[in-house]
Amino acid sequence: MTRTPSGEVALDIRDLRIDLATAEGPRPIVNGLDLRVGRGSIHGLAGESGSGKTITALAVLGLLPASMSVSGSIVLGAAAAGGEPIELVGSSAAVLGGVRGRRVAMVFQDPSTSLHPQLAVGRQLTDHVRHHLGLREAEARARAAALLTRVHVPDAETALGKYPHQFSGGQRQRIAIAVALACGPDVLLADEPTTALDVTVQAGVLQLLRELVDDMGLSVLLVTHDLGVMSSVADEVTVMRAGAVVESGPRSQLFTAPRHEYTKSLLAALPGSTFEEDPAELAAELVAGHEAPAVPTVLPDGNDAPQERDDV
Amino acid sequence: MSEHTISGRRLSGSAVPRPAGVLTVDDVVVDYRGRPPLRAVDGASLAIGAGEVVALVGESGCGKSSLARAIVGIERRTSGTVRLAGEEVPVLGLRRRAAAMTGIQMVFQDPNSSLNPRRPVGDQIQDGVRAAVARGEEPSEPHEWLMRVGLDPQAVRRYPHEFSGGQKQRIAIARALAARPRMLVADEPISALDASTQTSVAALMRSLVVDAAAGMLFISHDLSVVRRIADRTLVMYRGRIVESGHTETIWRDPLHPYTRALLAAIPVPDGAGRLPLAPQEADRDAWTEVVPAALGRMAPGEGA
Numbered sequence: 001m002t003r004t005p006s007g008e009v010a011l012d013i014r015d016l017r018i019d020l021a022t023a024e025g026p027r028p029i030v031n032g033l034d035l036r037v038g039r040g041s042i043h044g045l046a047g048e049s050g051s052g053k054t055i056t057a058l059a060v061l062g063l064l065p066a067s068m069s070v071s072g073s074i075v076l077g078a079a080a081a082g083g084e085p086i087e088l089v090g091s092s093a094a095v096l097g098g099v100r101g102r103r104v105a106m107v108f109q110d111p112s113t114s115l116h117p118q119l120a121v122g123r124q125l126t127d128h129v130r131h132h133l134g135l136r137e138a139e140a141r142a143r144a145a146a147l148l149t150r151v152h153v154p155d156a157e158t159a160l161g162k163y164p165h166q167f168s169g170g171q172r173q174r175i176a177i178a179v180a181l182a183c184g185p186d187v188l189l190a191d192e193p194t195t196a197l198d199v200t201v202q203a204g205v206l207q208l209l210r211e212l213v214d215d216m217g218l219s220v221l222l223v224t225h226d227l228g229v230m231s232s233v234a235d236e237v238t239v240m241r242a243g244a245v246v247e248s249g250p251r252s253q254l255f256t257a258p259r260h261e262y263t264k265s266l267l268a269a270l271p272g273s274t275f276e277e278d279p280a281e282l283a284a285e286l287v288a289g290h291e292a293p294a295v296p297t298v299l300p301d302g303n304d305a306p307q308e309r310d311d312v
Numbered sequence: 313m314s315e316h317t318i319s320g321r322r323l324s325g326s327a328v329p330r331p332a333g334v335l336t337v338d339d340v341v342v343d344y345r346g347r348p349p350l351r352a353v354d355g356a357s358l359a360i361g362a363g364e365v366v367a368l369v370g371e372s373g374c375g376k377s378s379l380a381r382a383i384v385g386i387e388r389r390t391s392g393t394v395r396l397a398g399e400e401v402p403v404l405g406l407r408r409r410a411a412a413m414t415g416i417q418m419v420f421q422d423p424n425s426s427l428n429p430r431r432p433v434g435d436q437i438q439d440g441v442r443a444a445v446a447r448g449e450e451p452s453e454p455h456e457w458l459m460r461v462g463l464d465p466q467a468v469r470r471y472p473h474e475f476s477g478g479q480k481q482r483i484a485i486a487r488a489l490a491a492r493p494r495m496l497v498a499d500e501p502i503s504a505l506d507a508s509t510q511t512s513v514a515a516l517m518r519s520l521v522v523d524a525a526a527g528m529l530f531i532s533h534d535l536s537v538v539r540r541i542a543d544r545t546l547v548m549y550r551g552r553i554v555e556s557g558h559t560e561t562i563w564r565d566p567l568h569p570y571t572r573a574l575l576a577a578i579p580v581p582d583g584a585g586r587l588p589l590a591p592q593e594a595d596r597d598a599w600t601e602v603v604p605a606a607l608g609r610m611a612p613g614e615g616a
Contacts, residue, residue, distance in 0.1 A: 048506040154593075169372075198371040198533065203577040204590035225507045228536075228579035232587050255583020266507065267581065283515035287462035 010080040010187050010219035011037040011060065011104075016072040016089075018055055018064065018243075029055050029068065031243040037187065037236075039079060040217040042209065044234030044251070046227060046266070052243040053223045057189045060088060060221070061104060062096040076103060080186035080219060101132050105180035109192040111172035114179075115164040121148075121175055122160030128182040147178040151208060170201035174208065181212070188212075191223045206233050227266060231255055239263050333359040333395075334527045335383070335416070335495045340392030342378045342551075352378035354551035355392070360495065360527040365518050367542035367559065368531045369574075375551040376531045380499045383529065384418050385409070396495060414443035417493035419517075421500040423480035427472045433458070433483050434468025440490030449492045457486035460520065478509040482516070489520055496521055496528045502537065510534070514541050535578055539563050547571045549599050557609025567606040570599035 016033040019026035030052040037043040047053050058064050060074055074088040081103060086095065108114045116124055125144035129135050135143065141160070148156035151174040153167075164172055173193060180188060190209065194202040210233050212218045224230055230237055231251065238248040239262065247260040258264050268282075335358075342353035352375045360366045368376050381387035383394050385404045394401040396416050402409075417440075420426040428436060437454035445451050455465035461482040463475075472480055481501060488496055498517065502510040514530070518541040521528040532538050538545055538559065545562050547555040547570065555568040566572045576589040 199535070199588075200371065200573055200577040200591050203579075203588040206579070207587050207590050210587060226579070227507065227581045231581040231583050232579040232585065235585075251585055252583045255581060280515060280519060282512040283519050286509070286512040286516055287460070 008039040008079055009036045009077045010039040011035075011221065012073070012075040012077060013056070013060075014073045014075075016056065016059065016074065017070070018052070018059060019069050021067045021069065026069070029243055030059070032072070033240070033243070033245055035221075035238050035245070035248070037219050037221050039077065039186075039219050040213060041235040042213055042220040042222050042233050044230040044237040045221060045223045045240060046225065046230055046237060047240035047246075048225060050242075051240045053225075053240055054191050056240075057106065057191050057221060057223050060187075060189060061100055061106060062088060062091070076187070080104075082186075101128065101180075101185065102183045103185055104187040104189065105183070105185040106189040106191065107173075107176050107180045107193045109195050111169070111176040111196075112164065114176050115172060117164055120161055120163055121167075124175075124179055125160070125182055128179060132183040143182070144178075147182055148175070150181070151175070151178045152204075153178070168201070169197055170204060173197060173205055177205075177208065177212075181218075186217075186219060188218055188220045189223070190220055192225070193222070194229060195224065195226065202229070209233055227255075239266070334362050334397055335360040335529070336393075336395045336398075337379075337383055338393045338395075340379065340382050340394065341390040342375070342382050342387055343390045351551055353382060356548075356551075356553055357392075358529075358546060358553070358556070360529060362494070362525045362527055363522050364544070365521060365528045365530060365542050367538040367545045368529060368548060369533060369535055369538055369545060370548035371574075372533065374548045376533075376548055377499050379548070380418070380497050380529065380531055384416055384497050385413070386418075411443070411446045414447060414491050415494040417488040417491050417496050419481075419484055419488050419496065419498040419501045422504050423472070423477065423484045426484050427480060427487075429472050432469050432471055433475075437468070437483070437487045437490045440487045444490065444492040447492075452490060452492075454486075454490065457490045458483070460489070461486045461516065478505045478513060481505060481513060485513075485517060485520070489524065492524065492526075494526050496526055497531075498528060499531045500533070501530070502532065503534065511537055511540060517541070535563075535574065547574070552600075552602075553607070554599070554601075554603065555606040555609070557607070558611040558614065561609045561611060567609070568599075568603045569595070569601065571606070573599070 013033060013035040016030055017028065018030040020029050033056060035043065045053050045056065055064065059070055064070060070089050072089060076086040076088060076099065078085045086099065088099065122141065122144050125147060126140040129140045129143050144160055145156040148159050153159050153171055153174050167175065194205050197205060206229065209220060213220055222234055234251050237251050237254045239246045241262055247254065247258060247263045254263065255267065258267060337356060337358045340353055340356050341351065344350045344352055356379050368379065370376050378387055382389045385401050388403055399412060401413060401416060434454040437457050441452055441454065454468050458467055459465045463479060463482060475483065501517065502514050505513060514537050517528065530542060542559045544557060545559045546553050547568065549570045555562060555566065555571045562571060563575065566575050573591040573595060577591065579588045580586065
């Protein structure tokens with residue numbers, strides 16, 4: 001079952017190209033990426049480290065380092081932009097400033113680096129809403145408490161006065177999500193939000209993400225290398241490799257009938273998947289030098305006409 | 313080439329008699345000073361036989377790494393003993409450890425910190441070979457070990473930074489195995505690697521260790537990998553081993569409440585879109601319970 005209730009697109013990325021300036025000339029990091037995040041759904045972006053997932057998410061917020069140049073298009077859909085659609089590539093600092101936090105927010109992998117260690121949690125939440133929304137102190141505080149309750153941090157009033165180190169890793173990530181949600185964004189970019197967490201804690205954060213999407217109509221771009229995580233919460237999945245889309249499609253199709261060799265190899269490496277392989281074979285392949293599967297092929301429209309089929 | 317091929321022994325639930333213990337850990341306790349003092353390992357006992365792969369799993373902070381470090385002797389033990397083939401493993405002091413004790417080797421999580429960045433990888437593997445020779449074992453060549461872990465044997469002159477993360481970890485594994493250990497202790501050896509190579513590297517470790525008739529204690533928080541490579545599994549919670557025994561038995565029918573919660577929380581990559589079960593705060597109280605039936609679980613038909 002794929003949930004894209006509105007059928008609207010919250011974030012529309014087309015032919016995104018990101019180059020890193022090096023002494024030897026520009027080096028492509030992202031090479032013609034197409035991806036659409038439906039409103040009120042979770043779009044998973046999978047791939048190995050170095051495949052360009054995080055850079056893609058950072059490009060949405062215009063947070064790339066100066067050494068990188070961007071071309072292509074990233075459009076924030078009309079509803080998500082609260083009026084006219086906004087083109088984010090090449091837009092001014094003022095436009096991006098209005099989008100960041102208010103329209104599009106981000107959650108990072110490690111809450112112990114994204115939260116300020118010396119500021120009480122309440123302050124981190126109220127500063128945010130006072131700055132962006134111009135709320136007065138009392139209003140801001142009430143909103144902060146409501147946000148903590150929303151992400152299921154117990155005893156919100158007391159929690160506001162505590163510091164990040166006084167919470168467990170899972171609670172800290174919930175607080176980071178609350179900070180991201182503080183100004184009521186439509187789109188949430190979540191970069192490996194559960195990777196640093198224990199599996200029992202991860203389950204709770206995944207439930208929270210799903211809940212926020214289903215109850216509040218949030219649109220999420222979920223960056224993760226963990227296909228188990230992907231399988232449990234994503235509605236649509238895009239698999240990336242070396243800066244390009246390898247395969248894209250609805251979750252169930254991608255997991256049960258992947259078309260591309262690379263997707264298959266990723267799934268085969270996962271125990272419990274329908275593509276289980278003998279570990280001895282995997283080890284033998286590794287030794288034989290098939291560590292990385294064959295060179296990626298970009299599917300023309302992300303879902304049609306597979307160029308590589310497993311007919312073996 | 314045949315001498316370098318890796319035997320593809322698949323795990324079976326056969327009722328093999330428990331191999332004679334290579335490593336015996338008896339009631340080990342590890343405390344950390346501080347306010348308040350912390351008991352990281354609260355009386356752990358285990359035995360690992362030759363050719364046996366035993367996994368140690370549990371959440372972060374449960375004491376897995378402390379136990380591993382106490383076993384190899386790089387962490388002070390408050391009490392308890394560790395024996396390698398009957399001989400006590402001392403806690404490492406300032407002096408070089410006795411030659412016999414190089415029979416226990418360790419692979420760490422991050423090869424960037426365990427390999428020396430300024431020495432060619434061949435030299436570092438040679439250190440392992442030297443340790444083996446000092447114990448009267450057969451000499452071997454570093455390039456053979458590179459080949460065994462699937463790397464170019466010509467690469468002995470190269471430095472760690474010339475390899476990818478997964479390749480570096482395979483070099484660290486080659487270095488440890490070159491010492492021809494009787495016991496390999498691996499602390500989260502695959503968690504720094506990309507998802508697609510994690511299972512392969514774990515499987516490679518298993519086949520090399522089993523081929524060498526050594527034992528392995530494999531620490532991981534990734535239960536799905538553990539399920540594929542471990543004969544037996546130990547589940548640790550708050551410094552205690554709460555469930556132990558035949559891996560598949562535990563996986564199919566976990567008895568301890570913590571093991572149950574842990575297994576239910578693993579997201580299954582089947583595309584069904586099922587959310588894993590998140591334990592409630594109140595559930596955690598039951599996790600410290602002692603469930604005697606959950607210890608020493610046997611394979612079907614074993615011990616009958």
